[in-house]
Amino acid sequence: MNKFSSTPAVNQRAKAVDQVMRGVITTLALVSFSFIFLILLFTFKEAKDVFFDAETRQAVLPTLLSTNWQPVSENPKYGIVPLLIGTLKTTLIAMVIAIPVGVLAALYTACFAPIWLREIIKPVVELLAGFPSVVIGFFALFVLAGALQTLTGAEFRLNALVGGVAISFSAIPIIFTIAEDALSSVPKSIQEASYGLGATQWETAFYITLPAAYPGIFAGALLGFGRAVGETMIVLMATGNAPISSWTLTDSARTLTATIGAEMAEVVFGDPHYNVLFLIGVVLFLFALLLNSIAEFYIKAKLMRKFRGS
Amino acid sequence: MLRLRSSLLLCFLLWLCSCHAPDATITIRGSDTMVALGQKWAEIYMSKFPDETVQVNGGGSGTGIAALINRTADICQSSRPMKPKERQRIREKFGRDVIEIPVAKDGIVIYVNERNPIAKLSLSQLRQIYTGKIQNWKELGWEDQRIIVYGRENSSGTYEFFKKEVLKGDDFAAFVQTLPGTAAIVNAVSKDVYAIGYGGNAYSRGIRLMPISRTDTSAAIEANEITIAQGTYPISRNLYFYLAREPNPTIQRFLDWVLSAEAQSIVAAQGFFPVKGLVAQLDSARSTSSQFQ
Numbered sequence: 001m002n003k004f005s006s007t008p009a010v011n012q013r014a015k016a017v018d019q020v021m022r023g024v025i026t027t028l029a030l031v032s033f034s035f036i037f038l039i040l041l042f043t044f045k046e047a048k049d050v051f052f053d054a055e056t057r058q059a060v061l062p063t064l065l066s067t068n069w070q071p072v073s074e075n076p077k078y079g080i081v082p083l084l085i086g087t088l089k090t091t092l093i094a095m096v097i098a099i100p101v102g103v104l105a106a107l108y109t110a111c112f113a114p115i116w117l118r119e120i121i122k123p124v125v126e127l128l129a130g131f132p133s134v135v136i137g138f139f140a141l142f143v144l145a146g147a148l149q150t151l152t153g154a155e156f157r158l159n160a161l162v163g164g165v166a167i168s169f170s171a172i173p174i175i176f177t178i179a180e181d182a183l184s185s186v187p188k189s190i191q192e193a194s195y196g197l198g199a200t201q202w203e204t205a206f207y208i209t210l211p212a213a214y215p216g217i218f219a220g221a222l223l224g225f226g227r228a229v230g231e232t233m234i235v236l237m238a239t240g241n242a243p244i245s246s247w248t249l250t251d252s253a254r255t256l257t258a259t260i261g262a263e264m265a266e267v268v269f270g271d272p273h274y275n276v277l278f279l280i281g282v283v284l285f286l287f288a289l290l291l292n293s294i295a296e297f298y299i300k301a302k303l304m305r306k307f308r309g310s
Numbered sequence: 311m312l313r314l315r316s317s318l319l320l321c322f323l324l325w326l327c328s329c330h331a332p333d334a335t336i337t338i339r340g341s342d343t344m345v346a347l348g349q350k351w352a353e354i355y356m357s358k359f360p361d362e363t364v365q366v367n368g369g370g371s372g373t374g375i376a377a378l379i380n381r382t383a384d385i386c387q388s389s390r391p392m393k394p395k396e397r398q399r400i401r402e403k404f405g406r407d408v409i410e411i412p413v414a415k416d417g418i419v420i421y422v423n424e425r426n427p428i429a430k431l432s433l434s435q436l437r438q439i440y441t442g443k444i445q446n447w448k449e450l451g452w453e454d455q456r457i458i459v460y461g462r463e464n465s466s467g468t469y470e471f472f473k474k475e476v477l478k479g480d481d482f483a484a485f486v487q488t489l490p491g492t493a494a495i496v497n498a499v500s501k502d503v504y505a506i507g508y509g510g511n512a513y514s515r516g517i518r519l520m521p522i523s524r525t526d527t528s529a530a531i532e533a534n535e536i537t538i539a540q541g542t543y544p545i546s547r548n549l550y551f552y553l554a555r556e557p558n559p560t561i562q563r564f565l566d567w568v569l570s571a572e573a574q575s576i577v578a579a580q581g582f583f584p585v586k587g588l589v590a591q592l593d594s595a596r597s598t599s600s601q602f603q
Binding site: 068069070071072073074082141142145146155156157158236237240241242243244252254262263264265267268269 | 490
């Protein structure tokens with residue numbers, strides 16, 4: 001018999017504590033939910049004038065999908081296409097580097113590294129995840145940019161490639177940490193069964209552990225992707241911030257976040273420019289929503305079912 | 311009893327301070343370019359007049375102007391002249407024209423890499439570089455290399471000034487790379503042999519200040535204290551104090567002091583230039599401020 005249910009008094013106290021704790025947790029959850037909701041509400045409210053205020057609409061909409069970002073001008077042009085291209089360009093470069101590096105490093109740490117080494121690697125990489133991005137940006141601006149220019153012979157010293165590589169530094173630790181957790185939590189029985197069938201360590205790691213941890217790794221990659229899209233300071237310092245619509249990796253790029261970061265400080269409240277910056281915020285929000293939805297529904301609905309075999 | 315009395319006295323003193331403070335506090339907001347200068351002024355002014363408080367905040371010229379309009383600042387520091395729209399808003403809200411007081415001068419200098427051999431650029435060449443009509447150093451008589459063009463982000467007062475004075479209101483070319491702050495531009499230019507950039511007066515290794523001529527044929531003028539303070543250097547600007555209301559005696563005393571020889575020598579120490587030549591015309595500077603009384 002459970003000791004809490006041994007006497008009615010203790011039983012009642014346990015129930016009361018349960019009630020109180022449930023109340024506290026519900027309140028906290030509601031508070032954080034309402035914070036997010038209020039931030040959303042604010043962003044949407046400030047952005048809505050782009051569509052619902054006749055004057056602003058006239059100023060913004062004709063040029064919104066053009067390739068000219070020239071908001072401080074006699075005829076302001078609010079083309080967000082170069083900003084979208086810049087964001088995708090830097091993010092894709094970052095992901096191409098960060099996903100393989102992060103996942104393979106996690107695979108090594110989880111499946112091959114001796115325990116003492118794992119005890120060192122994990123905390124060190126987790127420390128890296130909290131590394132201030134402004135320091136990474138600084139490093140990119142002073143060291144990486146020059147090195148990559150000599151390597152690629154790029155015309156522009158600050159370009160999307162420098163930004164992308166620097167962003168990957170901030171995304172790798174996130175992907176690594178989550179992928180490593182996923183890989184370590186694959187049940188040992190599966191691996192032992194694999195060894196039992198005569199598979200080598202490599203075969204087990206690649207064909208058994210890695211696929212089994214796939215949902216977690218996918219989630220880590222998506223989180224890394226989210227971080228790369230939202231990264232502001234690094235791109236502000238390292239990409240050159242020229243709003244040009246080009247897919248060339250060694251051209252300068254300007255991202256959505258860098259645009260908000262650079263221009264929010266001095267826009268006049270209620271100006272079309274101000275509203276457009278909030279619209280960019282909404283675009284970023286929708287991006288995050290999309291990513292999280294993919295993670296939630298795809299992983300939960302598809303992958304989990306596949307691996308559970310139901 | 312003694313303790314009670316002393317605490318009552320303390321309360322009274324605190325109350326005295328708290329009701330005395332508002333009219334002796336001067337709130338200054340605005341340009342980030344001018345924050346260091348404003349704070350230096352405030353620090354020395356407060357050491358001279360200990361019963362007065364001068365608070366200086368940055369945030370950008372635009373923020374300062376908004377604060378002036380919203381009555382959350384007594385003085386706005388601005389590194390650019392107010393736009394007609396902003397002047398209009400002050401007129402609507404305060405029923406009078408804004409008071410504009412130039413308090414210092416700042417030269418916008420053109421940086422190139424120290425290995426750049428070109429002796430001078432004219433304002434029109436500069437305009438063509440920044441609007442994208444000249445994209446190669448060959449057109450200016452150097453190697454066949456693309457010009458790497460750096461500028462400030464469009465929230466900067468320097469950006470607006472450069473756009474108005476050098477580009478004559480034209481738009482910057484899309485490939486102009488924008489960096490946060492003068493230091494970033496200086497650093498970039500020192501590392502890019504084929505780069506050009508603009509910003510506040512700054513000295514650094516690896517860069518050279520390009521002499522600028524007003525027209526293609528006139529003589530080039532180097533940027534230095536004398537040419538900028540006298541206004542012969544083609545790209546120099548005023549730094550302003552803006553007031554939306556008549557200055558009260560406290561603010562007036564501060565304004566007079568800012569235009570005094572002592573305060574103007576601080577301007578030079580901060581890397582800017584005294585307004586009106588080299589402080590010799592101190593009296594005329596004083597009359598500029600008193601004409602608003």
